[in-house]
Amino acid sequence: MNSITVANSKPLDPLDETASLEAAATARALGPDILRALAILLVMLVHLPWGATPLPLAGIRPYGWIGVDIFFVLSGYLIGTQLMAEAARRHAVDFKAFYLRRAFRILPAFLLVLAFYAFIPALRDAPTMQSAWRFLTFTVNFGLDPRLGGTFTEAWSLSVEEHFYLVLPVLVVLLKRRASVVFVAFLVTTIMIAGMGLRFALWQSQVGPAAEMQAYRAALAVYLRDVYYPTYNRLDGLTFGVVLAAIRLFKPLLWERYMPPYIALGIGSMFVVVALVIFSNRGSFAETNLPLVFQPLPGAVIGFPLFSAGVTFVLGALLDLQPRIGRWHLPAISGIATLSYSLYLTHKAVYHLDQMVFGKVNLQGLSGFVIYFSTCFIVAATLWFLVERNFLALRDHLLPRSHRAG
Template sequence: MNTIAVANSKSLVPPDETTSLDAIAGTRALGPDILRAIAILLVMLLHLPAEATPLPLVGIRPYGWLGVDIFFVLSGFLIGTQLMAEAARRDSVDFKSFYLRRAFRILPAFLVVLALYTFIPSLRDTPTMQPAWRFLTSTLNFGLDPRSGGAFTEAWSLSVETHFYLILPVLVFLLKRRATMVFIAILAATIVIAGMGLRFAIWQSLVGAPAEVHEYGQAFAAYLRDIYYPTYNRLDGLTLGVVLAAVRLFRPLLWERYMPPYIALVIGSILATAALMIFSWRGPFTETNLPLLLQPFPGAVVGFPLFSAGVALTLGAMLDLQPKIGRWHLPAITGIATLSYSLYLTHKAVYQLDRMVFGRENLQGLSGFVIYVATCFIVAAALWFVVERSFLHLRDHLVPRSR
């Protein structure tokens, strides 16, 4: 079995294959944009109060948290593609360039929103907030109990992403001459299975305790704190995204033979649907008012990797179909995907701002939904044009992408 090394890069990654994948990692493609747009709309819907949720969306709203898992798969694929393609070409990883480019991409908008939350408490969706140092050190998602500070807690996923950015370049550098595809498959399977086992053990000891099952606040907070938020329990999507990148980079013919786009779409849809069915099964929670996010054993253990696998296969199919779907003119999808990060950072504060400006009684029904969506996009667009785009231009000037 060939190793992922520059000595074998010609046999592993033909030049035209590498170029096309680098383009996917560095430019906009409609397939990933569709998934990115779906992800952010799901997250926004999840945090929309029930009284402002249109009837057709009521059944979808409890599943909105799955948007974060879609983001994790996309991140795993795109960052994995960039790093592994660079390692195959240069037999090295430019750590300085990678970390600087990620910092320019993530930090400016995040720091602006964090400052607003910190110094303008009226924007907070809940009265209390975690200490600023937890946001700044990317430790927010460890031991996070939303009852002791729930404002801007959506930043937990940025902590997971930061840990991923810190670890993956080191792994790629260390394994670039040693890892075979079999080794990568075993490593990925180990990470996923270990995560399943860990979530099962934690669920049994904490969330599954009979005394907690019928206590809404205690059970839900324990589930979020010990299962949903920590990085070590949320590696499924990132790992499967990286595996997709490795297979498409180093075994493109294998992917083409066994996962043609329509087969990958069908299997991906089946896996995602199976995960949704598992997430919908309430078991002992049937007679309680606990939210759908609080999963009993099957959802907490196997639901996350199953859904992530479905998203990864769907993403792979969309990338193969890019020559066809790339002809579609869908500016709304591209616009939503472009603003997705700014929308993620600001959508909860925007609803709080809407309540102050329009009054809670005017944010109900369809009119409340329209106001929420419109103001979210106005604020996100402002953040994008003033902060995100400016620093992306500065990044491309100061830290050009390595070629």
């Protein structure tokens, strides 16, 4: 049962429904925290060298890049819920308040880390770095060739999310009175098909020729630049997250009737497993030693939407199970989820610093694993306490209470 279920004898008030779900979405909930913690641990694991990866995690490490897609689904759901609930309740969206919330949440820690990278070259985790204006304008994910600018490349996903923040409020306002189930289904289907078609065309025209010449490292760079990083190719998770928010806001009884938690969890798990099988099928690239983030045609085309759909079903199930799992006392999960943004911003730089301080030879085996994760959490906690927490408190002080969510 979800947080907005009402007795059949009680009239349904859509304004009460959207307000209660918005409050539930923006409150601390264990289900989203579990996914958020899993996502950041996967991302951190993929950037850990093999020599410091414990054997039980060796089979998981190549899939760590999917953590970003989990983040996209969470962002789509949470931001979609906030905006659509506000539009339904107030018949408008306060653009200024929304962008201020996002700015206070995203920019302070991001700008500080970027300043360290820009002004202290010794901290850079790669020999080259994109121009600072690319990061400041959140356009770094367009034309990002890791061979020409490998430092702070994790900012590509922040660029995708910033573009999402710019577009979604406008889309919500435009659709709030005209959207029907049929129209929304058509729009979502169009986005999915267009994304798959574009990735297919780009893989065939840009990545394929390099792969056919067995220039595999060049093929990887082109794949990341043209297929993996650009916003227009990474809308699957964000879109499915927004769809979940819309269904739970406006069709809650429909979701409750046809997607009880264990059915949604089963469907979501099946989709995730199938997507991972597709991602694992390397085909003719099995012997190339290319990282698993490089996907042959099937994975690049259908793997992303299938995995995102699976995570969306799992998220919906966890949200409905909140009354049960919310009783669990898992402070480590909540702590990791709280630090996830700071961890994402700093983990690659921290490992580079670890190499400078401890020496690369000492970052092998279990000791290397412990040093990496310990120092990452120390730096992330420092960034959260000194920057993130204080700017969130300032945001809450400056913005009216009704605009503090998010």
